[in-house]
Amino acid sequence: MEFDCDGLLFAPIFYEDSVRFLAEYEKKNIPVVMIDSNISEENKHAYVGQDAFQSGYLAGRLISFAVKNERQVLIFKITREIESTSVYLQRIDGFYSYFKDHDELTNFKFSEITIKDSGIDQLCLEMFKGINSVFVPNSRAYIVARFLEENNIKGVRIIGFDLLNENIEYLNKGIIDFLINQRPEEQGYMGINYLYKKLVLKETVEDVHYIPLEIILKENYLPSKK
Numbered sequence: 001m002e003f004d005c006d007g008l009l010f011a012p013i014f015y016e017d018s019v020r021f022l023a024e025y026e027k028k029n030i031p032v033v034m035i036d037s038n039i040s041e042e043n044k045h046a047y048v049g050q051d052a053f054q055s056g057y058l059a060g061r062l063i064s065f066a067v068k069n070e071r072q073v074l075i076f077k078i079t080r081e082i083e084s085t086s087v088y089l090q091r092i093d094g095f096y097s098y099f100k101d102h103d104e105l106t107n108f109k110f111s112e113i114t115i116k117d118s119g120i121d122q123l124c125l126e127m128f129k130g131i132n133s134v135f136v137p138n139s140r141a142y143i144v145a146r147f148l149e150e151n152n153i154k155g156v157r158i159i160g161f162d163l164l165n166e167n168i169e170y171l172n173k174g175i176i177d178f179l180i181n182q183r184p185e186e187q188g189y190m191g192i193n194y195l196y197k198k199l200v201l202k203e204t205v206e207d208v209h210y211i212p213l214e215i216i217l218k219e220n221y222l223p224s225k226k
Contacts, residue, residue: 003023007195008032009188012039015086033194035187037087038208046207048190050182052087056094056137059159062178063108063133064098070107071132076192078140079115091137092159123147128156136160141179145170163216171218181214 002191007030012018025032026044033046040047063073075092099105111131115122117140128134134144134156141160144210148156149170159178160167170176190209197203 006030007199009191009195010034011036013037014086015039016035031195031198032084033191034081036182036184039086046194046205048187048194048209050180050212050213051210052090053094053097054210055161055180055213056091056096057098058094058180058215059091059135059137059178060098062159062209062215063095063106063135063157064102067107070109073110073133073135074128074131075110075112076134076136076144077112078117078136078138078143079114079218080085088137095135095137125151125153128153130156131156134159138162138193139167141176145173145175149173149175163221168221171216171221174218177217179216181216183211183214187211 001024008025010018011021012022012034013036015037018037022032022040022045031046032040033048034040035048037052038047038049075095077088077092079088084133096110099108099110113127114195123143129147132155134141135156136144139160139162141158142164144160145158145167146152148158158170158176160176160179161180162184163179163181167176167178167179171179190211194205194209197205
C-alpha cells in the first residue's frame with residue numbers, strides 16, 4: 001500500500017483479499033486495470049480478460065455436442081482453502097445457464113463434488129461411477145485426468161481451463177478433451193497498453209476489453225515459442 005506509482009496492473013488471485021486491497025487503493029485515485037478476474041463492482045476499474053459467465057456457457061455447449069443418450073455430468077470443484085473467486089462462480093453459473101436456455105436438452109443430469117486443493121487424495125472411484133462428462137471450472141482439470149489415467153477409466157469427457165503444462169500433457173494424451181484458453185500473455189500486454197495510452201498518451205480508452213474465448217483441442221494446440 002505504501003508503494004508510490006502512477007498506475008496499477010492487478011491480477012486479483014484471492015477474491016476477498018483483493019476486494020479489501022482495491023477498496024483501500026481507490027484512495028490513491030490512480031488508474032487500475034485488472035487482468036484474469038473482474039472483481040470490481042459496477043466496473044469502477046478497467047478490465048482485460050475473459051467474460052467468465054460466457055466461458056462457462058461455452059463449456060456447457062461443448063459438453064452438449066454429439067450426445068444422444070442420457071449423460072451424467074460432474075462439476076468438479078477443486079479449490080484452495082481460501083479460494084472463492086467470483087470468476088470461478090460465474091463460470092459455473094454460465095455452465096448451468098446454457099442448459100437452462102436449451103430446455104430441449106433433457107437427457108443431462110448434474111452433480112457436484114468439492115475437494116480441497118491440498119486433499120487431492122480424496123478422489124475415489126465412486127465419484128466417477130456412471131459419469132460421462134466432467135467440467136472443471138478452473139485450471140486443475142489435470143488432477144481429474146491423472147486419476148482417470150491411473151485407474152484406467154476411459155470414455156469420460158473432460159473440459160477445463162488454461163494451458164498449464166500438466167493440462168497440455170493430458171490434452172495430448174486424449175484424456176482432457178477441451179481446454180478454454182484465457183491468453184494470459186495477451187491480457188498482460190493489453191493491460192500495460194491500456195495504462196500507456198491512459199497515462200502517457202492521455203487517450204480515451206475503453207475500460208472493458210474481453211479476450212475472445214479460445215477452444216483448444218489436441219489437434220489444434222500449438223506450443224508457444226519463447
